[in-house]
Amino acid sequence: MHNNLHKTKENTSLTTDSEWAITHNNLTSVYRLMGDLSNALSHLQIALEIRKKVLQANHSIVDVSFNNVGIIYHSKGDHKTARINYQEALEIHRKSLSTVHPRSAETYNNIVFVYDLMSDYSNAVSYYQKTLKIQKKSSLSLIHPDLATTNRNMGCTYAALGDYLTILEFFEKGFNIRKTPLPSAHPDFAKTYKNIGSLFNKKK
Template identity: 40%
Template sequence: MGEYSKALSYYEKALEIKQKTLPSNHPSLAISYNNIGETYRQMGEYSKALSFYEKALEIYQKTLPSNHPDLATSYWCMGSLYENMKDYSKALSYFQRALDIKQRALPPTHPSIKNVKQSIEIVKKKL
């Protein structure tokens, strides 16, 4: 646990390979950006995390349908980051976007929907 610098190194290498072989708006790049962003979030380096999450979200918004689960995951990541940054109104907004997509894209009993609802309830209590 906690080998963030090693994880970051591997994620950055993967991103470098993808950048050389894929178009700049390929969803696979967004996955790498999200992974790097999540690692920075776990390390408490929120401004770096935000930068990578925003790159991922931008790609997803341009390339995926508006009800795609990966787009919802990206919104959830942004919500989690803003929750960590104690910007609860922004966190709530992103969590609600994630929930909206998940409710349109997934079966009503999918555990991911429950997880987002829990995130929303936690943030609402902090507002």
């Protein structure tokens, strides 16, 4: 099936236009659903190369493609290459988007996850701080759950660094954000109490 589709597209001379890129992107989605990350990555990289030729280098679709390539490398366990692709996406953000655009925060978060998996917690904290800065300056409400999640996650990363006072600070920030719009019996509170309890057990 794939070979026939490939021949058809070549015959219609669409190997370098956006329609061909969309076809490769669709094949990427299919292969990801099948769990075939190698073929998914192959088609996504072809789509990225086509888009880089057809569109401006700082086009938003190009940065999304770099980010998606990073996600697949992340899933394959190649964290270094994932980070390189996320950084490419960030470079496009800096040129084409507002410095506080939510998409930049999402990419910073992706980089955080890579550094966490590489046990590079100092860099993870640095990128969490960048994420928080954007979230605070963007249109997010000061009680937005994304802010609570980022604070809580920063606390977990500080736990890996053994900085218990800072851990507690960020757990409390996340807790205070979440408790404002939620009922007292919400399950998120149980997670926070558990995190704080684990912290005190480690300090003993």
